[in-house]
Amino acid sequence: MQAWHFSESAYPYLPPDSEYESIRVNLPNRIYDPVKGAALWDRYLDEWCIAEEEGLEIMLNEHHQTATCVDPAAPLVLAALARLTHKARLLILGNPISNRRQPVRVAEEMALIDVLSKGRVEAGFVRGVPYEISPANSNPVRTNERHWEALDLIVRAWTNTDGPSTFEGRFFHHRNINIWPRPYQAPHPPVWVSTTSPGGATKVGEKGYVQATFLTGFDGTRAVFDAYRKGWRAAGRGNDIPTNRLAYAALVYVAPNEKDAMEGARKLLWYVTANKVASQFANPPGYVPVSAMVQMARGASHPLSAFKSDASVEKAIETGIMFAGTPDQVRKQIARFYDHVGGFGHMLNMGQAGFLEHDETVLGIKTFAREVYPWLRETYPGTGISGFAPRSAGSAEAQIAGWKGPLI
Amino acid sequence: MATTTASRKVGLRGVELDVFDQGTGAPLVFLHGASGFAAGAPFVSGLTAKRRLIAPSHPGFGLSSLPDWVELPMDIAHIHLELFDALGLDPRVPFDLIGCSLGGWIAAEIAAVVPERIRRLVMVAPVGVKTGPVDRLDIPDLYTAAPAKIEAMLYHEPARWRVDPATLSDEALTIQARNRETTALLVWEPYMHNPKLMHRLHRVTAPTLFLRGESDGLVSAEYVTSYAALLPNARVATIAAAGHVPHIEQPEAFNQAVFEFLEA
Numbered sequence: 001m002q003a004w005h006f007s008e009s010a011y012p013y014l015p016p017d018s019e020y021e022s023i024r025v026n027l028p029n030r031i032y033d034p035v036k037g038a039a040l041w042d043r044y045l046d047e048w049c050i051a052e053e054e055g056l057e058i059m060l061n062e063h064h065q066t067a068t069c070v071d072p073a074a075p076l077v078l079a080a081l082a083r084l085t086h087k088a089r090l091l092i093l094g095n096p097i098s099n100r101r102q103p104v105r106v107a108e109e110m111a112l113i114d115v116l117s118k119g120r121v122e123a124g125f126v127r128g129v130p131y132e133i134s135p136a137n138s139n140p141v142r143t144n145e146r147h148w149e150a151l152d153l154i155v156r157a158w159t160n161t162d163g164p165s166t167f168e169g170r171f172f173h174h175r176n177i178n179i180w181p182r183p184y185q186a187p188h189p190p191v192w193v194s195t196t197s198p199g200g201a202t203k204v205g206e207k208g209y210v211q212a213t214f215l216t217g218f219d220g221t222r223a224v225f226d227a228y229r230k231g232w233r234a235a236g237r238g239n240d241i242p243t244n245r246l247a248y249a250a251l252v253y254v255a256p257n258e259k260d261a262m263e264g265a266r267k268l269l270w271y272v273t274a275n276k277v278a279s280q281f282a283n284p285p286g287y288v289p290v291s292a293m294v295q296m297a298r299g300a301s302h303p304l305s306a307f308k309s310d311a312s313v314e315k316a317i318e319t320g321i322m323f324a325g326t327p328d329q330v331r332k333q334i335a336r337f338y339d340h341v342g343g344f345g346h347m348l349n350m351g352q353a354g355f356l357e358h359d360e361t362v363l364g365i366k367t368f369a370r371e372v373y374p375w376l377r378e379t380y381p382g383t384g385i386s387g388f389a390p391r392s393a394g395s396a397e398a399q400i401a402g403w404k405g406p407l408i
Numbered sequence: 409m410a411t412t413t414a415s416r417k418v419g420l421r422g423v424e425l426d427v428f429d430q431g432t433g434a435p436l437v438f439l440h441g442a443s444g445f446a447a448g449a450p451f452v453s454g455l456t457a458k459r460r461l462i463a464p465s466h467p468g469f470g471l472s473s474l475p476d477w478v479e480l481p482m483d484i485a486h487i488h489l490e491l492f493d494a495l496g497l498d499p500r501v502p503f504d505l506i507g508c509s510l511g512g513w514i515a516a517e518i519a520a521v522v523p524e525r526i527r528r529l530v531m532v533a534p535v536g537v538k539t540g541p542v543d544r545l546d547i548p549d550l551y552t553a554a555p556a557k558i559e560a561m562l563y564h565e566p567a568r569w570r571v572d573p574a575t576l577s578d579e580a581l582t583i584q585a586r587n588r589e590t591t592a593l594l595v596w597e598p599y600m601h602n603p604k605l606m607h608r609l610h611r612v613t614a615p616t617l618f619l620r621g622e623s624d625g626l627v628s629a630e631y632v633t634s635y636a637a638l639l640p641n642a643r644v645a646t647i648a649a650a651g652h653v654p655h656i657e658q659p660e661a662f663n664q665a666v667f668e669f670l671e672a
Contacts, residue, residue, distance in 0.1 A: 026552065134552060141593040170476075280552060285588040293585035297573040 001345055001380040003373050004059040004091055005051030005365055006249065007352035008069035008271065009044045009077075011037055022278035024066040024131040037070060043358045048081055050362055051351075052088040054369035059091040059348055061126075064135035068275060075109040082117035090117055093194055093212055093348070094124030097150035098143040099136035104174055106150070107157035111183040119184035124192035124212065125151050127200075131281040141286030146171050148203070151191070153177075158188035192247070196220070198227035205231025205241075212247035212348060215272075215304060218320040221248055222341045229342070229387060243384040247346035248337075251322040251353070254330045254367040264364055265313040265324035270354025272304065272321075273311050327371030334376065343386040347376070415447065417471075418464075420490050423478075426471040427491070428463040431456030434504070435497055436670070438463040439488070441509030441533075441653070442591040444470050444583060451659035458667065459504075464491055466514070468590030470583055481510065481536065481594055482602060485517035492525075502527035502614070504670050508655060509533050509627070510591060513602070519616075520608035528670050529616040531635070531642075532662075533627040533652050537609070538601040539634035546631050547600040551592070561625030563651040609638040616642035617669040621650030621657065 011032055014020075020027050048058050058081060062074035071077055078092050090113070095106050114121040127147045133140045149169045156167060157177050164176040183189055193204045194212040204211045205228035213224045229241045251268045255261035283296065292300075307319065316322035320340075323333045338344065349368065352361045415428045428447050436459040438445070445463045446452075455461045466484050468474030478484065497503060505526050507515025512534025519526045540546045550558060559566040573581060618636045620627060629646075636642040647654040647661050655662040 021554070137597060139593060139596040141589055141596075278554065280554060284551060285585070285592040290582055290585040290589060293588075294578060294581045297576075297581050297585070 001347060001376040002057055002089070002244070002382065003347045003349055003368070003376065004057040004089075005048060005352075006059040006061070006348050006350050007044055007047065007361075008061065008063070008350070009040065009071045010270075010274075010354060011040060011067045011070045012270065012274070012354045014067055014274075017274070017276045020276070022281060023068055023274060023276045024063075024278075025134050025281045026065075026278070027067060031067070032070070040070075044352070045077075045080065045084060047352060047358065047361050047365065048088075049084055051365050051369070052085045054366055055373065056349075056365065056369055057089040057091065058085065059093055061093050061124075062096060063129075064132055066131070068271070075106075075113060078121070079113050079116055082113050082120065085117075085120075088120065089122050090120045091122040091192065091348075092124050093122075093192055094126040096128035096132055096136070097125050097154070098127050098146040099132055099138040100150070103150035103153045103172055104157050104177055104179065107154040108179050110154075110189060111158060111179055111181050114184040114189050115181045117184070119189075121183070121185070121189040122192060122210075123189040124194060124210075125154075126194045130284055130287045131277055133284045133287065134281055139286075140284035142171075143287065144200070151193070155188060155191070158183050194249075196224065198223045201225070201227035202231035202234075204228055205233075205237075205245075206235040208232065208235070208237055208245070210245050210247060210346070212249060212346070214249040214348075215251075215321040216248075217303065218337065218340050220303065221320065221337075225341050225344065225386065241386040242345065242382075243343045243380065243386045244345035244382050246344035246386055247348055248341070248344050249348035249350060250320070251316065251324070252330070252347070252349035252351055252368060253322075253324045253356075253364045254327055254372055255363055256326065256367055256371075258326055258329070260360075260363070261325045261329075262313055264356060264360050265316075265322060267356040267360065268322070268324070268350065268353045269311055269313065269316060270356075271350060272308055272316075274354060275308070327367060330368070330372050331375055334372070335379070338380065342388050343380070343384055345380070345382055345384065345386075415471075418491060418494055420487060420494055423467050423475045423487055424473045425467065425487070425491060426465040427495070428452075428461065428465075429495070431458070431460045433459040435460045435462055436504045436506065437488075437492075439505070439507040439511030439515050440466070440469070441511050442587060442595075443653075444587045446656075449656055449659070451655040451662055454659060454663035455666070462495065464488060466511070466590070468593070469587050474586075474590060479593060480602065481513045482517050484514050484594075485521065488514065488518060489522065499525065504528045504530075505614075506530040506532065506666065507534060509535055509652065510595065512536065513600075513605075516605060516609060516612075517602070519612045519614060520605065523611050523613040526612070526614040529612065529614040530619060530666055530669060531616060532619045532655060533621065533624050533632070534618070534635060535595070535600040535627065536602060537606045537635050537638065538598065538603065539606070539631065539638075545599060546628075547626055549599070550626075551596075561651070562653065564621060564623040564649050564657055569656070606638050610640060612639045613641070615669075617665070618642060618644040619654060619662070619665060620644065620646055621652060621654040622646050622648050623651045624654075626652045 063069035064072045074092050110123045164178040167174045192210040201224045211228045232241050253264040323330050418425050418427045465472040467478050512531045513536030563569050616639050618632050620632045650657040
């Protein structure tokens, strides 16, 4: 198991949400104070460096025109981290390639950061949430098709080393692809794709890329991982799916005592509860299939929207979108989740959000790194196999009981 | 003239279109807007009473299939040109053409490419050109406006046309969602226009009537005037107590204006 520290680098100093229509897309940027924003960036970068010192890997992502994530150019921040850090893997999850006009440019950016970091880039690609469509002025129809064609082009750009090559696809056209530099890692940085739908995960499994899913809870995550395993096997990659192909992103907060842990966890919930999005941005035509649109017209909603209307730490833990508490509590929560979904190899820890202050964030990072992570690595080694075959180590409870590492 | 009834499927190369084809007399082709063709709307019977009305559902709308290469209104114009041949319209006999909103854009593309095939052209609250300044949308952004604002842009009397989705069948909701998706595909960027079209419209020879509902919040009077000025022989008329869909809100006034123009 590898664990990654992740923050959306939010700008939380906002007026009451009754005073704006949407935190995304149309919130006027006069609300953003660049001086306060610069101070926030100092601390977010510091926190990633502290996470590295504590032995965690680093993850960041990208959103546009939103206070929830003031990182509209994640490759730039990744490049900064390439020089601020020395050993952590650097995961960008990810590049919104169905909204970017030049996939070859994305290939160049990733290759350059791979060189700057001496081969530490983990290159993630996302279709992007629906509210990214308007900021990118990107057609909401056929985003999946663009995503996969762009990724194909990027991998070709990374791996072609014999001078200019050409690409004439449905959406992208290039006659002279010959990027300098080429990636540091051979044949190219590991590729990650995030999707929260089983349909998408099957395709990721067929390709054998690392599959990440965000806040999909117990059953949603299991469905995504099952679909991935199905795609992996259908493509003839073998019956065994290495756990290191699967990643789960959750809100994670660990503190030595329960009171501090719950206080931090409540602050982390900002990520879910502050996400006020106007309906016209939340579901542009074509973003989800027609059949899903029909279900929504009949009143269906995303599981997270239902959660948001009545959010609590307890409910977040119960649904599996959050792991929070004392180290012992969190170990048990993760073990239960791990068994339910069939195993995975990467924990993407959203360890900072909203008003979780620097000291609190650092306490969460350090407690996780020192009291939970060693157990995770020992119990769930990276060589594990994902699926539902019984493991020799036995049940989650037995694994915790048999563990010799530090317990609080 | 052929007498046919209601809708049928017409297979063309790589696409199957659902085509409403009813009535007798000289063919009158009707190209629907973003919300699709509603055969039961009152204006339809008024038109079929006098003419053979041919109203294809555009690719990706209604029950018509959507080929994966279609992404622009011009692509649909080409498919409809093929449809006219498949329906046996005599290329030597020009026909009358009505286009509403997005359908007006498609009609304008057709009329600019084959001006000799169009006898008279009716453009109802059409989109398709950009005549205004760079820092202002000619057509307000349908995709960033709150739903309540959109219905106010579309209708003179929004409350009268509000539909509770719960009362619609799955088939109707599916068509609605497909229509919305295909519209987004076609109009997203450049928004609601083809930058080339304004440089081709001078080729249109048919006398043209632009119709606009006086409460239309999408297509302004200024826009229609500037659009009409791009065609050699066009004039503008307004329909009272109607928004963006005057054929729906004022079917009698609409049909009267259409026939007065076509029969002039």
